Amino acid sequence: MLSCSFVLPENSLLNQNYYSLFKGYRVDIIFYLVYYWFYSFAYFSSIYFSTPKHRFRRITIGTIILFLLMIPVFFTETIPLSVGYIFYSFLVSLIALGQVFTETTLYEYTSYFHSPKHINAIQIGKDIGGLILLLFFTIFNGTSASPFVHLSVNILITIVVMAVAIIYFLFFMSKKKYWDYYVNVLAVDDQSIISDKDINVTENNENNDENEENKDDLLKSKVDQKPEFSLPELKVQPETAAEIYLGIAKCLYQPIIACFGNYVTTATFFPAFLYKLTSNNPDLNNKQWFAIILMFIFFVFSLFGKILLREKYFLKVKPKLVYILIICRIIFIPLWILCVLPKVFKHDVFPVSFMIFFALSDGYCGSKLLPSKQP
Known part of the structure; x- marks a missing residue:
């Protein structure tokens, strides 16, 4: 996007190298940034919204507001191309919205009934599924794949991951235990849900007063569960969606920016650098x-980075150190450039070593910034 307003001399080496490196991948880069x-x-x-209904409605309104604020960014080229970027970004934002909604609801329910191992298993399954899809399309696309082929692969992977989460979520919904959880934790303030489903939450207890007391204790214990970073609670209850998101942005701007920065650094490698790296062994380039x-x-090593969170030593790492680590990850960008142009690091051991630390920091920082009930 920024390359439209910054034009280098036509015959300069930097201009040729930059164009060669990022040619055909700008649409993919926009995908990752927006997503x-x-x-x-x-x-x-x-994490601030108690019921799926309220969560979906408010996130949708906030997503539309944020999307409208991003529209001027795309008016840097001709009108048809800008309109295409806007439409595409809106599609990406909807995909991200759907994935967030299904994952947060799924993780919230799973963490209520199961240990963190089950949540980690879900994350591992997503990583393995994404790996299989990426390997499959990379092998069959080859080097001649257009940017729109890569674009379709990105969208397909995201939709498949979201579909798996929805299927897993619907499987739990078929069990009566899920409705007990839903009534106790999510639908306490919505009496219509309780009456429609006609579920007796505490059917083993005969005293209604005791039932209400047990329900209040359950809710209190659930509310007392604070995220790992002790995110501040909203002291003033806002009335409009705009006030809600302004309050959330004020409270959460640090972890949001850090999480965004962590994944944007990762997005600079995929796919601009990945498909330009070559091996010393010609057979590996085939x-x-x-x-x-x-x-x-x-x-694999991104998964190891997530597993590190289960170790006591790494759980004690302060948030400020994680922010510093995220900033330090920017050093990988010039390292990847030196692996491609002018290829200072020529041996295969350099990109492999860089990738190991790159993936470890991505998995650890990305998971560390999530609430404690998330993987």
Whole structure:
């Protein structure tokens, strides 16, 4: 996007290298930037909304407001292209919204009944599924794939991941235990839900007063569960959606920006650098096997970064240190450039080593910024 307003001399080496590196991938880069921004904001804001109905409505309104604020960013080229970017960004924001809604509801329910191991299993399954899809399309697309092919792959992976979460969520909804949870925790203020489902939450107790007391204790214990970063609560109850999101942005701007910055740094590598890295072994460059190996390393060590959160030593890391680590991750951008142009790091050990630390920091920082009930 920014390259439209910054034009280098036509014959300069930097201009040729930059154009060669990012040619055909600008649409993909826009995808990641827009997607991760909406994902980060909606993810953090969703923890303040108690019921799925209110959560979905307010996140939708906030998403539309944020999208309208981003429209001027895209008017940097011709009108048809700008309109295409706007429409595409709106599609991406809706996908991110749907994924956030399903994941937060799923994790909230799973963490209520199961241990964190079950939540980690969901995250592992998503990583493995994304890895399989990426490997499949990378092998069959080859180097001649257009940016819109990569674009369709990104959208397809996101939709598949969201569909898996929805299926998993609907499976739990078929169990009576889910409705007990829904009435106790999510639908306490909505008496119509309780009457429509005609569920006796405490059917084993005969005293109604005791039932209400048990319900209040359950809600109190649920409210007392604070996120890992001790995110501040909204002291004033706003009335409009705009006031809600202004209050949330004021309280959560630090973790939102940090989460967004972490994933944007990761997005600079995919796909602009990934498909430009070459191996010293010509056989690995056939059908981009070297890119596939690097992608596999990323998924595996990103998963290890998430597992590190279960260790007591890493759980005690202060948020400020995580923010510093996220800022330090920017150093990977010039390192990747030096692996491609002018290729200072020529041996394969350099991109592999960079990828290991790149993935570890991505998995650890991304998961560390989430609330404690999230993986």
